[in-house]
Amino acid sequence: MNVVRRQVAQAHFHERLLLTSLTVGALLASAVIGAQITGTVVDEKNGELLPARIYIQDADGNWHFVSPASSEGSAVRYAKTNWVNPKSVEVHTTISAHPFRAELVPGKYTFTIERGKEYRPLITTIEVNAQNVQLRFPLSRWINMKALGWFSGETHLHRTVEELKNVMLAEDLNVGFPLSFWVTTAFSAPGRSGLNMPGENQAKLVSLDETHAIWPRNTEYEINTIGSKQHTLGALFLINHRSVLANEVPPWEPVANKAKFEGALLDMDKLDWPFAFMLPPITGAQLYELANNHMWRTEYAFTNYVSFAPPYLHPPYGSRVGTERDWTLYTFGMYYTLLNAGFRCVPSAGTASGVHPVPAGFSRVYVHLPEGFSYEQWIAGLAAGRSFVTTGPMLFATVNGRDPGETFRQTDPVATCQITGSVVSEEPLAFIEVIRDGMPAITIMPKNELTPEGARRTEFTANITFDRSGWLAVRCWEERANERFRWAHTAPWHIELPGKPLRPRKEEKDFLVSRMRFEIQRSSSLLPPQAKAEYERALAFYEKLDVQDDSQQVAKQSRPPKNETDLRYWLENMICDHGFTPHEVRMATGLSLDAIEKAQKQYDIPNKRPSPTRKQNLRVLPYPGGRHPRTGFLEGALNPIRDTKFSVFLPWDDRSYVVVDAPEAVWSNLGLTFLAHEHIDTIWTKQGKTLEPIEWNRRPDGSLDFERVLPNGIAFGTKVVPGPDAVRMEAWIRNGTTETLRDLHWQVCMMLKAAAGFHEQTSQNKAMRSPYIACKSNNGRRWIITAWDPVGRLWQNPAVPCIHSDPKFPDCLPGQTVRARGWISFYEGSELDAELARIENTGWRKTTTAP
The missing domain is CATH 2.60.40.10 (Immunoglobulins)
Incomplete structure (x- = not known):
């Protein structure tokens, strides 16, 4: 049994199991005197009956369906549980714009009523007793896309045409493409597949009303078996074609040419599939599912990827696993790589509703049709990219x-x-x-x-x-x-x-080339000559790509090593500790890739330093630059310098780290007195003065410190002292001017991009208890905590992402030095407030670490 057939069988098994449990529950309910609930879903403003999606869950977590209350109505039951994550469940009924009914035993029930994207969900708890009751559920529209000239569609549906006649109206999905033909075995024609939808599925538009339509003839090639061997290639959708395709794949170019000749659009599924990057140069696929079938209303499930995501697509060091946001950004990044390589494919959206636990149209693509809806104009607008994709x-x-x-x-x-x-x-x-x-x-x-x-x-x-x-x-x-x-x-x-x-960046070209080389090595022995030739042609295309000339950027940002000792230290710091790629080492040092490879061999520098024992102090190192420490809001940190940045490595993962900029900025009554990147003018750039680069002093005990003296005599610095359980910091400002310095405060940024598990671009995983700010891991069990005293401001920026506990200093007289003390620690547990109380009892606010 191939992968798709097994997954479909698993999905059907879970569906049957879920439906059986729901049926048993209904039979048990019928043995108890219950009530008949009759309901209608209406537009809150005009009272018009609406088709909708209905969820009913009782106090024990069991799900219940509804039925039409009259012969005019229709209802489609849907129950799916993911085979990877049993918490990923979707159980609902879509109803037509008619009354519905449900047989429920006495008790409390939560009703959730939804309709597509443009109405606000209605969630209400209802107490059911033995009496029949009629209920009215008003839905509130928060936007009217039809009135604005935008119409939605989905390109990846495993639902029958008959189902979609109900479902698409309930979801207000204007255009649907059921994949009526679905083949999963290489060298097999779609028309003979056992996974095909029932019915003729003719090449004829099925119009549900003036603004909702189904094109029934669409094909999915999802190859998971070659001959007798289970071997996954991946999926390609052909939508809007006319004939029942007789082409066997691979090779792929003949079916692509035939389908496009018939007016079809080729829609690439997930680029994570092993064969995916062969498709653009060989088939000329026009669409890419930017919103794909791993993005759901229910809990995320597919944390494991098919292919390895390199560091530039999955910071800090690349991965085969990730969170829902990781997957989304990885999906985006592969699309961006294709665009940079010159392929002008446009985004589409698909859920695979019918296989996965997700409503049809949860993700969808809206096409702009200011003159009103027609299917022909919609498909043309999709192909032209007059669109946006949304969840x-x-x-x-x-x-x-x-x-x-x-x-x-x-x-x-x-x-x-x-x-x-x-x-x-x-x-x-x-x-x-x-x-x-x-x-x-x-x-x-x-x-x-x-x-x-x-x-x-x-x-x-x-x-x-x-x-x-x-x-x-x-x-x-x-x-x-x-x-x-x-x-x-x-x-x-x-x-x-x-x-x-x-031009693509060098790392993007390398990714495309490596993916094709790996796939050729993996699959060529199973492919016929014509199919293998397609892979070779795709590889040749990527190998011939010219890349961006980034020499000016490298020259501007890099800091060449001063001598052999300096070179060896920074290569170890970058490669062993921070896991830099050769491209990132080049950005940091200005050395050529050949020189980097030669030096790494000369000094016998491994790609990873042995993991430290937990009894040692937390690992703190100067940050080497070269890899931008932010995920987003990059324009707020142009050309960052490494002078004030240091890395603290996580105790649970010796490859992950936070980057602390201490300080990122210094403010005084004089204005912006220092900035660790180019974003806005400082008092020195306004005068045309350039500050010379400095480095951290690396002490034998593992501590770091620096002092910078500004042109007007103001000096400031930071000392960082790692311990086994915390990193203590001290910051100081010395007034070398003849005037009192006022309004002194620092901006100290802790950047989380490279801290795996803490890197989500969200505000929801942060907690503030002055002077402390903490970030929670995505599994909810670990925390990164930082604080400064005295503190001026606690804040965060989810786009970076980063957290701030920014110190504020007292006024500083001429010749005087003022200080602030800082703290960084890591906590595993659920009692954050108790941990903060423990930290407070250490007396860190009064401990001096500065020289």
Whole structure:
């Protein structure tokens, strides 16, 4: 039994088990005198009956279905439990716009009523007794996308056409593509597959009403068996084709050409699939499921990846496992890599509802049709990228007044683009990002203004300049309860400048090449010559890619080693301790990749230092630069310097660390007196003065310290002293001027990007108890804690992500030195307040560590 058949069988087994338990519950309920609940779902404003999705759960956690209350109505039951995570459950009934009924025994029940994306969920607890009751459930609309000229669709559905006639109206999903033909074995034609949907599934549009339509003829090739061998390649969807495809795969190019000739769109599933990067150069696939079938309403399940995600896609050191947000960013990053390699595929959305525990249309793509809906215009708009993908927020953006999908061909050597738009969301946004060539270029903190419908709105405008060809897109993040999130992402806009083509970064090219080489080695013995040739052609395409010339950036940011001893220390620091790739070492040192490889061999530097024993002090090292310590809000830290940054490694994971910038900024009554990156002017840059680089002093006891003297005589410094259970810090400012310094405060940033398990871009995993601020791990059992005394401000920035306990200093007379003391520790347990009380009892606020 191949992987897909086994997974489908497991899904059906869980479905039968769940349905059986629900049926048994219903039979038991019928033995008890109960009540018949009759209900209607209506629009709160106009009272119109609505189709909807209904969840009913009793006090013991059991699920219940509803049925139509009359012959005019319809209802579709759905019950799925994931085979990896049994907590990932989706049990509901979708109903038509008619009354429904449920037979329930006395007790308390939670009713949850939802309709697609544009209505606010209604959650209510109802006490049922032995009497029949009629209930009315009013839903409140928070946005009307049809009125705004936007219409939604989904490209990955494992639901029959008959089901979708009910489901799509309940979800207000305008366009649906059921994968009526599904083949999982290599060299087999889809028309003969045992996984195909029942019915003829003709190449004929099924119109449900004026704005909802189904195209029944769509095919999924998901190859998991080659001959008698279980061997996974991956999946490709062909939507909107006309004939029943007779092509056997691999090879893939013939079926791609035939389907495109029929007007089909080729939709790439997850790029994590082993064969995925062969598809763009060979098939010319037009779509990519940016919102894929691992993104659900219920609990996330698929924490293990098929392929290894390299460090640039999964910081700090790459991984095969990750959280829901890790998976989302990994999915985004692979798409960005394709765009940078020149493939102008546009984003789509698919849930695989019918296999997975997720409602149809949970993720969807909205296409802009300002003249009104037609299927033909919708499919054309999807292909053109006049769209955005969402799991929740509604993201409207234009560049120079044009919708996503536009290409701007410039004649000038520089192009300035104005991005304008708004986001409307059911819950408050966390932040908005403008993505340029795959990197966050502009971060916009939302206003979250309340709309008359009770939603949140943020309008934004930003300008961005291109001096070479590239692309941009906008994405946004919405916070949800229980540390969940929803997001939206536009299709890209493309900017073409004469003689300056878009190029991938070296690490992106290396990733594409390595993926193809690995897949050729893994699969070539099982492939026929024509299919193997496709792999070789894809590899040749990636090998010929020219890469970005980043020599100016390297020259600006790197700090060459002073001598052989310095070179060896920093290579050990970067490679052994921080797990840098050769590209990151190059960014930090300015050395060529060949010189780095030669030096690593010369000094016999391993890729990983042996793990320290727990009895030793916490490991503290100077941060070497080269790898940006932030995930987002990069424009707030341009060209960061390493002078004030140090790393503290986690006691539970010797490869993970936080980067502390102490200080990131120094403020006084004179203005911004020091800044550890380029973002805004300091009092020195305004005078045209450049501060010379300095380094941390590394002491024999493992402590670090530095002192910097500014041009006006002000001096400041930090000492960092690691212990077995905590890192103590002391900061000082010495006034070498003739005037009293006032309003003295530091900005001390603890950046969490490289702390695996603490790196989520959310505000929900932070706790503040002045002077302490703490970050909780994604498993909820561990904490990173930091504090300064005296403290001026506690805050966080989820986009970075980072936490701050920023010290505030007393006024400093001429010749005087003022001090603040800091603390960093790690805690495993659930009693944070008790741990903070224990820390307070150590007396750290009064302990002097400075020289």
